[in-house]
Amino acid sequence: MLVYSTNPDFMKQACESREQKTLEPEKQRLIVRIDRRQRAGKQVTLVEGFVGTDDDLSALAKTLKVKCGVGGTAKDGEITIQGDLRDKVTALLTGMGYNAKRGN
Numbered sequence: 001m002l003v004y005s006t007n008p009d010f011m012k013q014a015c016e017s018r019e020q021k022t023l024e025p026e027k028q029r030l031i032v033r034i035d036r037r038q039r040a041g042k043q044v045t046l047v048e049g050f051v052g053t054d055d056d057l058s059a060l061a062k063t064l065k066v067k068c069g070v071g072g073t074a075k076d077g078e079i080t081i082q083g084d085l086r087d088k089v090t091a092l093l094t095g096m097g098y099n100a101k102r103g104n
Contacts, residue, residue: 022052025097032090033103035080044072045089047079047100067092 030049036042047064050057054074061074064081068088072081081089086102093100 020051020053022056026099028052028098030093030098030100031103032086032093032100034084034086042082043084045081045083045085047081047089047093048077050077050079063096064089064092 028049028051030047033046033048035044035046050060057074057077057079061072061079061081064079065072068081068083068085070082070085072079074080090100090102
């Protein structure tokens with residue numbers, strides 16, 4: 001939030017960063033589920049529950065995409081992987097030390 005003032009001695013305060021520090025993989029609780037809504041009938045694998053910075057989320061998404069050999073994206077604290085790869089993604093995340101659970 002930005003506040004305007006006519007006081008010449010007013011110091012603009014920096015807003016707090018909304019990004020949280022990235023938790024260690026053992027403390028993360030990730031849910032891996034499938035989604036078909038608003039995707040023209042195509043299936044995608046969603047990884048939800050990541051707590052951390054956008055850079056760390058993007059790095060994790062890139063690792064998963066490379067190991068699965070598919071495309072995807074990372075935004076709004078969730079990773080989208082193309083296709084139904086729930087079992088493979090869950091196994092990869094568990095191997096990396098994350099507390100991953102397969103959803104629906």
